[in-house]
Amino acid sequence: MKLIGIAGTNAAHSFNRQLLTFMQRHFESQAEIELLSLDDVPLFNESNDQSDSPVIQRFNQKIEAADGVIIATPEHNHSIPSALKSILEWLSFKLHPLDGKPVMIVGAAYSVQGSSRAQLHLRQILDAPGVNAIVMPGSEFLLGRAQDAFDDQGNLKVSGTVDFLDSCFAKFQKFARIAAELNVPDAVSYQPGTYDVTAVGHNGELPMAVTLSKDRIEKIDIDTSTETEGIADVAFERIPKEIIDGQTLAVDAISGASITSNGVINGVAQAIKQAGANPDALKKQRTTAKTTEPAVHEITTDVAIVGAGGAGLTAAAKVLQAGKRALVLEKFPSVGGNTVRAGGPMNAADPDWQSQFDAIPGEKHTLQALASIDEATIDPEYLADFQQLKAEIKRYLEQTDGQTGYLFDSKLLHRIQTYLGGKRRDLKGHKIYGQYDLVKELTDNALDSVKWLESIGVQFDKSQVTMPVGAIWRRGHKPMGDLGFAYIKTLKKFVNDNGGTIMTETDVQQLTTSDGQITGVLANGPQGEEVVVHAKAVILASGGFAANTKMLQRYNTYWTAIDDDIKTTNSPAMTGDGIKLGTRVGADLVGMGFSQMMPVSDPETGELFSGLQVPPQNYVMVNQQGRRFVNEYGSRDELTQAAIDNGSLFYLIADDEIKKTAYNTTQEKIDQQVAAGTLFRADSLADLAKQIKMDPAALEQTIADYNRYVDAGDDPEFHKNAFDLKVQVAPFYATPRKPATHHTMGGLKIDTGARVLNAGGQTINGLYAAGEVAGGIHAGNRLGGNSLADIFTFGRIAAESALTDRVSED
């Protein structure tokens, strides 16, 4: 019989450890007792999950593999020590190795009562549902006055005590054997057939066909078409395979795609239920834990790239095009980062193409307004460009006078709009705007980035010029197909086809240096193995930190408040790792206080596409008191700050007619959300107000006022720029909204060659940064569509610099 012994303390000297050591020796012929030490177990912290760390995994695996566990508990303050409580919490949080495991409790203490109170607490704790151990009843072995109990050889002195321990242990061995029988899963038997079920995925329904034979799950077919390509794919690849390979439903959801993962698991569970079996039985059956001892994996490459988003894959592709080796390390199971979430169009001035399209009303006016900006307000670096742009605009307006005219654009217009769009002041009055040389580099090379992407296979839809939301100007090059995933799909294929390596689930932890030179990275691989990478250059392309609320709060100088529970539109991977990696080797930071929020996000998930998203002319935003509080046409940051000033949570009010202008939903989804309580619907405004706990009279008054403003075409309160529909036809809707974090403009300081700079302005040899991890370009506010332009431009530049500085020389 194989048993695990745990002495419940991390103290240097312990009688309980002594007791277990004695038992180990004394029972040698009957059982193999392996002792696990609590010394390196970190204090449990729900907010810092370390279930995957080697220490916790060791406990998990050893206990899973054992026939039983003996816990020797001291008594601290009438209960068990925190060190013991801590490991039990780790083993009841994400992992549950004690579930169904036979446990024997013993204890040694100074006092005569031994550890009786601690043992009682321990029984109650082991019985909690998250732990769910099977504790042997009775046979309480308490060793009182432990300081006098052992002789010099560490043996128990009193023979009566030894006899009692012998009888307790004999009983435990019997008990463990009986418990093992309890744990043998009931043989599952299915009514064979193919079951059509519908699970709930991220974007709605997930139809599945599950084929079961008499005793096996044979096949899982899923209609994957509605889920997000590029995000859900890994779940579709892995979850069905793990379910079938292990004949189990106890599989872990894939990070970044947990909703899809759980959808698939639930779908199979439904089928199993329909086939007359109990899915819970399969949820308990665990596949054997990963048992491989963590190994070290050493790799040598030319350029190591941290992060397989748009910037990282672009850099890898460029390195490969130069005939050099590229290794991309990606911490998530799937590639693409935030880039797969992006709306798609990237900004690049391409006058030859854009001039084939007519100007639309308002565009000339925008140009005139821009040209009439007082030069005294333009910062000196940009003045010459601004003057030149004014001349371009003047020429264009003269040329097209009296006609509709064509769509104007130029590198200079893109540059000046990026500069003006990013100009902001923070709470302390500090002004920020994009660094001239970087903005110039971006706007001069953005079009080349489009052409380069085309050369490796990205296809753009030339039939239209789009204006990405928040972009100010129509210069969006929209890829054919699946939004942001269109880029990633092509880049990934290019990297794989050209001999590059992408390692997923490999989390970079540290940059290595030698003689002031970056020499590679250290990372944790999928099985917890250490990955040591030797490289001539390292490119950080790990994205921003909009999913790291603590970090946002720490650096924030722009928003009056960032709530602890603020949600994000980003992938959960965006935790600012690259910024931390860089600063640890001396990198300087720039513009870190400025982040962008998406004002109209789902309060629970941070996403944009729930509830009723209608065109802004049909938005009616009310605060929790039922009053309007802002011009609904305001910019992202105006809306966000107004929301923050009104307690963050607000509602978009709609009537049945406005509902029809929603571009994101269907009646079916609306009904689902109303049923789930994430969207509110009522036949009168008063009832709607009651549902969302606001004063009915206030909401009625607000809407009556609003409707009058629509009729008058004038909003004297907030000066809304444009109106369309009134709020008058029942049923009425309220979509709860809250600002969510969206983009971080600040980051590592780089030069125009994407070389990372230290505080003295010198380059850190061998270190490059591209994409959202770098700062200095978008300053106080990033224009829609500029980030994609940025990542593909600086991703290429970073690779070129790395090659010329560090790789080509030898």
Add this chain to the structure above:
Amino acid sequence: MKLVGLVGTNATHSTNRQLLQYMQRHFANQSTLTICEIADLPAFNEPADRTVPAAVQELSDKIEAADGVIFATPEYDHSIPAALKSAIEWLSYTTRPLINKPVLIVGASNGALGTSRAQAHLRQILEAPELKALIVPNVSFMLGHSLQAFDEQGALIDQAKVGELDNAFNAFVNFVTLADKLLPSSQFFNQTKQFSWKQITDGED
């Protein structure tokens, strides 16, 4: 009245922290409630020399200076979290500021029972001889389904619960005022400050 509220968890998001923050505002005219965190304390490891880590000393000083302490505990596996247990172990092993200190136990958890079992454990723990806190008898406050319990402004939504909390808090305030009179002589106090399990059981006490 000066009170200390101890957040019984090291988690970033905690409804127990929210509960104390609400109490801080709600009872502002009766007391100043200083909220103390345990997240930055080291894990207790029974150092042989009994050195007090700076963070523990700081917490201990705040408790020492207060008229009473409110423990807000979550429930983890039918008991108090290891992090709270660790904080208590430090206090019991080093400075012992809780001796004769009036204590109120409150707790919030996501389950229906609202930390009943954790509170029972905490009571037993705080009554251990090296802690000897004066726990207000027959008074406690349990908040179940805590994730849904607060509104956007952080106020308790359920008015019946607000009433319960008011009663518990008032009973505690009275108890703190009375506690002075309950306190045993200062000699006992000094003795217990030096309490050691080893001493008692070795008959040295």
